[in-house]
Amino acid sequence: MALDELKIGGMGASRRRVEDNRFIRGKGRYVDDIVLPGMLHMEILRSPVAHARIKSIDTSAAWEVPGVRLVITGDTMASRNLAWMPTLSYDTQAVMATDKVRFQGQEVAAVIADDPYIAKDACSKIVVEYEQLPPIVNPFQAQSPDAPLIRDDKETQTSNKIFDWEIGDKAATDRAFEEADVVSKLELHYPRSHPSPLETCGSIADYDRATGKLTVYMTTQAPHIIRAAVAMVAELPEQMIRIVSPDLGGGFGNKVPVYPGYVISILASILTERPVKWIEDRSGNLISTGFGRDVYLQGEMALRKDGKILGVRMHTISDHGAFYADAQPTKFKIGLMHSAFAAYDIPAAHLTSEGWYTNKAPGGVAYRCSFRVTEAMFFQERMIHAAANDLGMDQAEFRKVNLVKDDMFPYRTAFGFLTDSGQYGKCLDVALEAIGYSTFKQEQEEARKRGKLLGLGISTMTEPLGAGNSREYDIIGIKMFDSAELRVHMTGKAILRTGAKTQGQGHETTWAQIVAHELGIPADDIVVEEGDTDTAPFGMGTYASRSTPVAGAAVAMVSRKIRAKARKIAAHLLEVSEEDIEWELGRFYVRGNNERGVTIQDCALAAYSNVPDGMEPGLENNAYYDPPNLTWPFAAYLCKVEIDPQTGVWDVLNFVAVDDCGVRINPMIVEGQIMGGLTEAYAMASMQYITFDEEGNCIGSNFMDYLLPTSWETPGFELHEVVTPCPHHPIGAKGVGECATVGGPAAFVNAVMNALEHTGVRNVDMPLMPNRVYEALQTGQDVSGAPPVKGE
Template sequence: MALDELKIGGMGASRRRVEDNRFIRGKGQYVDDIVLPGMLHMEILRSPVAHARIKSIDTSAAWEVPGVRLVMTGDTMAARNLAWMPTLSYDTQAVLATDKVRFQGQEVAAVIADDPYIAKDAASKIIVEYEQLPAIVNPMQAQDPNSPLIRDDKENQTNNKVFDWEIGDKSATDRAFADADVVSKIQLHYPRSHPSPMETCGSIADFDRATGKLTVYMTSQAPHIVRAAVAMVAELPEHMIRIVSPDLGGGFGNKVPIYPGYVISILASILTEHPVKWVEDKSSNLISTGFGRDVYLQGELALRKDGKILGMRMHTVSDHGAFFADAQPTKFKIGLMHSTFACYDVPAAHLTSEGWYTNKAPGGVAYRCSFRVTEAMFFQERMIHAAADDLGMDQAEFRRVNLVKDDMFPYRTAFGFLTDSGQYQKCLDLGLEAIGYSTFAQEQEEARKRGKLLGLGISTMTEPLGAGNSREYDIIGIKMFDSAELRVHMTGKAILRTGAKTQGQGHETTWAQIVAHELGIPADDIVVEEGDTDTAPFGMGTYASRSTPVAGAAVAMVARKIRAKARKIAAHLLEVSEEDIEWELGRFYVRGNQERGVTIQDCALAAYSNVPDGMEPGLENNAYYDPPNLTWPFAAYICKVEIDPETGVWDVLQFVAVDDCGVRINPLIVEGQIMGGLTEAYAMASMQYITFDEEGNCIGSNYMDYLLPTAWETPGFELYEVVTPCPHHPIGAKGIGECATVGGPAAFVNAVMNALKHTGVRNVDMPLMPNRVYEALQTGKDVSGMPPVKAG
């Protein structure tokens, strides 16, 4: 008889997580938990200023500290051609500064010592003489022709521009605006934020002179990309490089880039012939590693009186810091920003975008985001909200008019994406019902009598998850596909490895569920391993919600290859031809005689003991999966807030999330992803941002200044699901990890704006701290988060 899929921990089972068994016992193994014999410790000295020429570095006092083994500066790196390294966006980044420092917190020198305390002591004894230069802290300053040139290291760089980019049909869009009854505009700042996983970045480099092998344990979401980069930068042969990404204490995009600390620790190990550990402290993580957002967004909608959107125009200005060091697909300079309005039927659209260097840490990483879709969706839903208000239309009705209808799929967006499935109206309606939309106006009126302002905000969005396909998506030329390798042992137990790398998403649990679904091997009989480039098949890693869409698909495909071979073995064991074999979960049987069959475990044993003539023994295989398209989940997030007008404090009264991420492998884990994402959305809407003063000092270099929500502030979330299977994914799944972070912020902000509607305020920039909301209430004017424009 076929197995009960839920009982074997297959698809749809809320299987409790396998990885928890070690984490709840304190037995996880994060980089900082690893101790190698003879291991030394590295401390990095960072620049205290944002922009300065280095006049001299005196390391003599550091060398004299007992226990110090090595002091490194830009010269140490330059002697081995490692002072600069390529970034994942075809730029270069200083490893240890040689000429100038270009942001506060930039790496200037490193000390390697017997103990981390000694390394810190010695680093504090290095004397660096700086000749300070004016700091440029926002793109408006960067554009000033009189501003100093930040990247004077680059040939042919005559200004501070990183890139100009354009997509869409300008003339069709111009025509749409000419035909419009109403044009609605908005201007927003998505402030700089930091992904800030609980665990900071770090590495242990271990170069073995005897074998020539370099092993690096590091906090990387994409260990194979690191291996390729190290091979290119350090000119070490790729087979002599092993990158191991052990347990990661969260990533959220922060652990995608390759940081100078990793490279310095590698050279330090080569030079000292000892393993060298570098683990940054929280301040270093916050001031020097990949930031997210920091984009100025403006745009407009061309509208017909009945609410139909005719066209969309958008311009973005992004602050990339001193080095363009985040990963973006080569073709798309600003990532997938042009996925804006993908869930709406917009006939014409045009996007222009520019990126600027500033004296800030390298920014623009995809913080829980597929290459800047977060900013795109925030702009979209704030624009939609403003446009509905401008038309005097109901927020839900305006969306209904413009959302892509179920019978329009596959739908080609104005920017060329192909969205392939969804039930947008159904999701919206489910959410509206859950929040009590029909009685909200009455509720709002009653609250006013109590002196409170109620607001309701909607955010509906689809986003492109699961890069590639490899035709369009690559990182520094490496195509974005992914892989899985499955070995079924003779007793029917198995090991699965993939090119992805879990950071809390629970791959060890969910990948086994996919195999259980495909083969009927109980999930508990399958161990999952990731993160070691010596054993895992090549993959592009985990970010941009691409694990399930790409690596997860590869898992299903490799399991199907195994099943195809097992079918031949079954035919042999049952002494019938393969065409007469039927499959039910966990078992092959003879067509017309269901009693006569063999289990997948029988086939596994036979693969090692009784294969048919001419067949290779063994039951293992691998699969490389290049997705035909991105996956397009949909979400409707609806938020109800109450503002105390006397303080500007707002509370979330109710938050409803309707997510359609296709078929859910493990509902419990999907819900965990959504709640975590919504919390980051709430964080950005309410408190989480990093600013800089005029001299480029980072305000927000620790958790006293950089606010993250705790259990106390974080609201509760009500979750609902709609399932529209992805038509091209082998198990019908779509990405989910970042949907809530991407679509969530606008729901909170729209709710607050709705509560302020009577004042005439159209926009308050995030974060909506009580003082900003209070200011808006008092003045009846918009509150901008943009910095005052001042030449550098």
């Protein structure tokens, strides 16, 4: 008898999470929980100013504090050729300032001491003399002829521009605009936002001079990439480097880059020959680690009177901070910005982009999105909203006219992506029905009579996930595949390791479910390990919603290799030829005689005790999966808000999310991912405000100023599902971790804009804080949120 897949915790089971058993007992093991014998503590001194030449650093008083073991400055780093390191975008980044500081919060010195309190005390005794330079806080200041050159360390750099880039068909797009009946335009700023995982970054470097081995416990989403980077930067042999990413208290893209603190702690351990722990404080995390977004988006759309979109032009001006450290595939200077409008059937499109240095922390990390697709999809849905209004068409109707239809797949987008499957119209219909779209206009009019402003916003989008295939996608030359290794023990239990790294997504639970689905081994019999480069197979890590699309596929493929070997063993045990063997979940049997069979566990035992002649013993294997294409989940997010015109405060009355992420491994976990993603979308749309004043001071350097939504503000979400399996993925999954963060913000903003429509306001920049909404209502003018904000 075949097993009941749900009972063994296979695909589709809302299996309760394995990792919870330690977390609910307070027994997680995050980097700051690790204590090594003889461990020292490191504290970093950061620059208080945004742009200045360093005239002198006096560390003598710090050295005199009892318990101080080492003080490091830029000179110490430079003497070992470690003052600068390469970024993931072929730029360089200061590990510790030597010549100038280029943003507020940049690393200037570090103290290593017996105790973190002593290290902090000693940091306060370091005297740095700065000669201040004019700070640049947006790309428009950066391009002024009087602007100081931020990157005067680079011989070839003569301005603050980083790149110009373009993609698409300019000539075809120009023709589309010539044929247009209506041209709709929109400009907006997608502000900086900080991912702020609840755990900050940190590391413990442990260099053992006797063996030459360096072990680094580190908050990283991509341990193998870090190992390669450390090998290159620190010039240590790669086999002597072990990176361990223990439990991570969230990542959201913030834990992809290599941060100076990691590198400094490594040098400190080499110099002191003791383990050195560095745990970033929250302000350090907010002002110095990877931001998301900060892009000015401009665009226009060529429209025919009947609602058909003929073409799109986009121009982006991005603010990367002082170092171009975006974590993104090499070929694409502004990430996958050109995934914009992929859900719509548009004949022609053209994108131009320019990137600029400013005196801000390096940004451009993906904050819960794949490589700028959040900016792309936000602009797309704000542009669609504006275009429908300019045409006088209903928002839902305009989308239905232009969304790619089910029978058009595979579909080549105007920017050249190939989308494979979806039921876009159906998703939108489910959402419209759930939110009561047909009666909304009437509701809106009645509310107006009561002095309340109602608005309904729609966001429909498909986004590219997976960040593979290796032909097109690499990071600093490393191809974007992923891996899994499965060892089945003789009792039929197993250990699975992958090159991904869970940060709350629940890999320990869901990967076992894929193995259970492929092999019929109960999920509870499979332990999953990730994050230790000495044991896990090489992988690119977890970000860009790529775990299930890539590593998850590798898990299925390695399970199939195991099954193929087990089939040969089954034939041997059943004394028939392999061609006469059939498979059902958990067992092989002789064709035509279901009674005569052996279980996968029988085969596992035989693999170690009774293999056929000539066969290698054991039952283990690995798989490297190079996806044939990106995956393209679709989502329809609808939001209904009510604005109080007296205060500008807006409340979410109802939020409907319809996600088609393909086949769902664990529905409970998928829904958890969607609710979490929508909350971050709400956070960006409503309150996460981190900006800069004219002096380059970061406003929002703690959780009192940088507001994150709590249980009190966060609205409830109503979730629905549509399932269109991915045709090229082994288990039909498309990925889901980031869809809601990517597609969500436009639903909130479009809803507020819809409520403000009668005022003529076209755009209010995020976050839509009550003062901005109030200002828009009072003035009837757009509200820009671009820095600098006025100083006090």
